[in-house]
Amino acid sequence: MRHVRVSPTAAQQAEQAAPATRRRPRQSRSRASLTALQQAFVQVLLERGYAKTTVREVSAVAGVAVGTFYQYVRNMDGLAALCIHQHVHALADALRREAAARRGADRREIAAALLTLQLDAVQRQAAAWSALFQLERRVSPLDAYRRHYRQYVDIWRAALAAAAEPPPRLDGAASMAHCLCYGAISQALLSQGPAADFAALRPELEAALSACLG
Known part of the structure; x- marks a missing residue:
């Protein structure tokens, strides 16, 4: 039997390339929290630079608890990669x-x-x-x-x-x-x-x- 290599779809490629998160957001509220964290990260990054960007400040700007941050990413490097x-x-x-x-x-x-x-x-x-x-x-x-x-x-x-x-x-x-x-x-x-x-x-x-x- 000849094996045929099937190219991954665009969605599969994006999924493979995505950085791992601790918890995959499934509900709209969870997705909104993760999006807010990403937007807050970019805002704080541009204002303070990466060395001075903290989990507490990013969480505060995003309007979520610090615990919510760690539900989705392990650390600041993980959020940056995401x-x-x-x-x-x-x-x-x-x-x-x-x-x-x-x-x-x-x-x-x-x-x-x-x-x-x-x-x-x-x-x-x-x-x-x-x-x-x-x-x-x-x-x-x-x-x-x-x-x-x-x-x-x-x-x-x-x-x-x-x-x-x-x-x-x-x-x-x-x-x-x-x-x-x-x-x-x-x-x-x-x-x-x-x-x-x-x-x-x-x-x-x-x-x-x-x-x-x-």
Whole structure:
């Protein structure tokens, strides 16, 4: 009997990439508490920096008891990793929707649309993304980074495969497109902070993407 490898769905990939929580929120109230903790964490992180961010303050800003914090995550690193995952996952979902809306279009048009979405989404929350990119290297294990990388490359591959004329080297083009976008955006925020010059970055990335797509 021949075994066929079935690729995981987008939902399964996101589930595999998600940091482990102590308790999975099932009720709407529980999900609201976990969401409030994540939002409070980002707020306190931007106001005080990670070294001065405490469980007590994050819980107070979220409007939940300290005990509730520990029901869902083990420590501050765990909450930070969860916030990073949620930001990455939300952006991935937006990219999938944009790619689906561009099926059958020219591959350069698809690439330009995905690039614009990423730049605009990150720029709207530049301070948060800048802080989370810095934390990613501290709190996210290498396996999580690799899963996120594969997730985004798969998004690019599916988007370009659905173009009117897919690039001749589809796998290489998808990998390079993600590396160009993620690398340029993350390095701009890491080196320049929230004031990164996205207006200057945009045409440079557009030209690089056009060249790699052939």
